Amino acid sequence: MTHTHFWWQTGVLYQVYPRSFLDSNGDGVGDIAGITSKLDYLRWLGVDAVWLSPIYPSPMADFGYDISNYIDIHPLFGTLQDLDILVQQAHQRDLKVILDFVPNHTSDEHPWFQQARSSRTHEKRDWYIWRDPAPGGGPPNNWTSLFGGPAWQFDEQTGQYYLHLFDAKQADLNWRNPQVRKAMYDVLHFWLDRGIDGFRIDVIWLLLKDEQFRDNGVNPGWKQGDDPSTYQDGRYTEDQPGIYEIVRDMRAIVDSYSERVLIGEIYLPVERLMRYYGEALDGAHLPFNFQFVTMPTWEARTIRQVVDTYEAALPQGAWPNWVLGNHDKQRIATRVGREQARLAQMLLLTLRGTPTCYYGDEIGMQNVRIPHAQLQDPKAKGNPEQSRDYERTPMQWNALANAGFTDPEVRPWLPVADDYQTYNVEAEQHDPRSMLMLVHALLEHRRTSPALTIGSYQSVDQENSNCFVYMRQHNDQRCVVALNVSPQDQVVRLPGLGQGSLVLSTQMDRVGLLDLSEFHLRKNEGCLIALMVAT
Ligand code: GLC
Numbered sequence: 001m002t003h004t005h006f007w008w009q010t011g012v013l014y015q016v017y018p019r020s021f022l023d024s025n026g027d028g029v030g031d032i033a034g035i036t037s038k039l040d041y042l043r044w045l046g047v048d049a050v051w052l053s054p055i056y057p058s059p060m061a062d063f064g065y066d067i068s069n070y071i072d073i074h075p076l077f078g079t080l081q082d083l084d085i086l087v088q089q090a091h092q093r094d095l096k097v098i099l100d101f102v103p104n105h106t107s108d109e110h111p112w113f114q115q116a117r118s119s120r121t122h123e124k125r126d127w128y129i130w131r132d133p134a135p136g137g138g139p140p141n142n143w144t145s146l147f148g149g150p151a152w153q154f155d156e157q158t159g160q161y162y163l164h165l166f167d168a169k170q171a172d173l174n175w176r177n178p179q180v181r182k183a184m185y186d187v188l189h190f191w192l193d194r195g196i197d198g199f200r201i202d203v204i205w206l207l208l209k210d211e212q213f214r215d216n217g218v219n220p221g222w223k224q225g226d227d228p229s230t231y232q233d234g235r236y237t238e239d240q241p242g243i244y245e246i247v248r249d250m251r252a253i254v255d256s257y258s259e260r261v262l263i264g265e266i267y268l269p270v271e272r273l274m275r276y277y278g279e280a281l282d283g284a285h286l287p288f289n290f291q292f293v294t295m296p297t298w299e300a301r302t303i304r305q306v307v308d309t310y311e312a313a314l315p316q317g318a319w320p321n322w323v324l325g326n327h328d329k330q331r332i333a334t335r336v337g338r339e340q341a342r343l344a345q346m347l348l349l350t351l352r353g354t355p356t357c358y359y360g361d362e363i364g365m366q367n368v369r370i371p372h373a374q375l376q377d378p379k380a381k382g383n384p385e386q387s388r389d390y391e392r393t394p395m396q397w398n399a400l401a402n403a404g405f406t407d408p409e410v411r412p413w414l415p416v417a418d419d420y421q422t423y424n425v426e427a428e429q430h431d432p433r434s435m436l437m438l439v440h441a442l443l444e445h446r447r448t449s450p451a452l453t454i455g456s457y458q459s460v461d462q463e464n465s466n467c468f469v470y471m472r473q474h475n476d477q478r479c480v481v482a483l484n485v486s487p488q489d490q491v492v493r494l495p496g497l498g499q500g501s502l503v504l505s506t507q508m509d510r511v512g513l514l515d516l517s518e519f520h521l522r523k524n525e526g527c528l529i530a531l532m533v534a535t
Contacts, residue, residue: 007096008198008261008285009319010453011048012349012443013356017327018055018077019063019413020394021359023406029413030394030405032078036086039093041425045436046443047357049096051200051263053327055083059109061169062378063392064100065202066107070187087195096197098261103184104203105170112183113171120158127183129163129174130155131213142215143237147379148228148386151237165206165237167378175207175246188253198254198261204284205266205276208243210236227386228379239272247276247283261285263321267294270313277318286321286354292344293329298336300468300485307351307470308459320353325361331391332358334367339524342438342506343483346526349442350472350481352457357439360395363428364435368393368417376414389414396424433508441504445528450474466490467521478531479503484521493518500529 022034032055042050054064055077064074073080087097106113115124131140131152139152140161145168152161153168163172173180188199216232247264254262264276264284276287291306314320324332324344333341341364348355367390372380380387393414397404403420406412417423428436446452455474462469466486472479480500484490497516504511506526514529521527 005454006259006261007048008354011096011354012046012446013049013051013098013263013354014042014045014047015051015053015326015356015358017053017359017392019053020392020405022395022397022404023410023412026407026410027076028406028410029076031076032073032082032086036082036089039086039089039095042095043093045362045440046447047095049098049197049261050090051098051356052100054100054102059107059169061107061167063376065102066105066109066167066170067102068107068109068111070184071190084194091195096261097195098198098200098263099191099196100202101188101191101199102202103173103175104206105164105166105172108169108171110171116171117155117158117162120160126177127174127180128171129209130158130160131163132160141213142218142232143213144216144228144232146229148231148381148383163209165203169378172209176211181246181249185249185253188250192254192257192260197259198263198285199250200263200265200288201250201284202265204247204264205239205243205268206237207246208240210240225383225385228383239268244275244278244283248278251278251282251284263288266290270310274313274315274318277315281315281317286319288323288356289321289353290323292322292324292348293326298340298485300466300483303347303483303485304459304468304470307457311352311457320351321356322348322351322353323356324348325358325391326356327358327392328388329391331365331367332361333364334391338364338366338435339487340485342435343485343524343526345435345439346442346481346504346506346528347468347483349439349446350452350479350528351470352455352472358391360393362436362439363396363423363425365393365396365417365423366419367391368415370415374415393417396420398424398426438504438506438508441508442528445504449477449479451477451479460494462492462494464490464492467492469494480516480529480531481526482519482521482529483526484524487523489523490521491518492521498532500531502527503530504528 019030021030023030024033056067057069057072057074058064058066090097115122116128139150143151145151154161164170214236222231251262254260262284263286266287276284332344372384375387375389377387377389394405394412394416399421401408403416428434451472451474455472458471460469468483494516500514500516502511502514
């Protein structure tokens with residue numbers, strides 16, 4: 001079935017936030033050995049690749065997204081040898097391992113930055129972005145950090161500002177300097193040579209900045225308390241000319257090894273996002289599609305519009321992908337509620353293209369309320385509502401103290417959800433109708449159905465505006481997905497399709513034949529229906 005497609009097309013990706021997955025050594029923080037011990041769970045669940053958020057040495061100002069050495073492992077997480085074991089054990093189970101690569105900025109504690117800040121004439125000075133103060137003093141221009149406040153930090157010793165689009169401890173590299181490119185490309189080779197199956201590239205659309213350092217526009221509707229990353233329009237700090245060349249370079253490196261994948265983190269409107277596939281499909285294999293994460297409302301009409309617009313905008317031959325959430329965004333079960341979250345999983349796992357699942361979403365984890373004094377995310381400084389800690393809490397494995405994430409007497413780095421005794425892997429594995437068993441069943445259907453893995457996608461017109469219906473087809477195998485995106489029962493009419501076999505309901509309590517000319521969907525129910533082969 002799959003010989004015409006690559007693993008990253010037919011497979012399902014699973015994001016692990018390593019600090020929060022499993023703590024194997026009792027320090028309250030998850031680690032690589034913890035992940036390795038759960039590979040059998042991931043294989044049982046039915047995903048195909050694990051993407052690890054950063055595990056490199058880091059002062060943890062942004063929990064690993066501030067890297068002080070790109071080619072080693074933070075002792076909190078383990079050693080290079082632990083990673084080798086993880087990769088080897090994963091490969092034995094036919095699972096791939098994808099690393100997070102953070103090329104836009106280094107930690108201010110990285111030796112490169114230490115050297116660069118040591119004097120204006122140091123050969124590494126130009127590896128970062130330094131500017132003189134504005135003529136009357138103060139920052140060189142109006143650029144703000146995506147975490148809030150100015151994007152410029154004054155360096156007393158050398159009398160210049162350096163740029164940081166995120167925290168002041170995350171200094172932006174100068175990607176116009178060829179030595180920087182070379183150093184970062186060497187890092188890619190280092191991990192590819194070690195057997196890593198690909199990369200998720202952090203903020204790839206921010207790597208280049210305007211050469212003239214012109215001011216960004218300010219969004220007029222923005223108010224205090226809103227997400228600081230939307231304060232400015234980013235016209236001179238995002239998606240700048242020349243960026244595709246860098247993406248192409250990275251792709252060429254990845255392609256010089258067999259069957260590796262390049263994924264880009266990109267928050268842009270659909271038309272601009274598509275350019276990251278590259279003109280000759282020589283850019284990212286999968287520019288992350290965050291349309292479900294950024295869409296304003298969760299309604300049948302909007303979901304259909306998002307999917308159809310995205311499908312229509314895809315360049316010829318480009319492979320789609322879908323994301324419901326990640327370590328930067330509210331959990332899906334919090335955004336849409338636990339009932340709709342089941343339907344969202346059906347959507348994610350039956351659309352055309354590669355899905356990425358965020359750890360814990362498969363058991364219905366929600367954002368966890370954390371006392372403000374315990375917040376750790378740099379984005380939360382002075383703005384607790386913007387904290388991303390809420391969606392990064394420990395994975396819930398069982399009903400024991402600390403949900404089995406760490407030893408019972410240890411304090412985990414972030415608090416465990418109050419409802420972990422109900423929502424955890426072990427309990428849900430014993431409940432045939434749990435969210436986990438739903439995701440498990442969806443993954444199994446997906447894996448064994450060419451219509452779902454490689455088939456075409458077509459939305460289906462029907463009169464009920466509370467429902468979203470689409471068809472997936474490969475050769476003579478066809479299936480329909482009907483989703484009731486409302487808290488009321490609904491009737492769907494699909495005349496002309498004859499009978500279908502209800503394979504899976506999100507409520508997991510019914511299967512059997514359905515007359516598609518008129519059928520009922522209960523509130524919040526989604527159904528996967530196989531169509532009878534025409535004889
Ligand atoms: C990306 C990461 C986010 C991080 C930021 C800076 O958006 O997903 O967690 O804070 O980049 O590296």
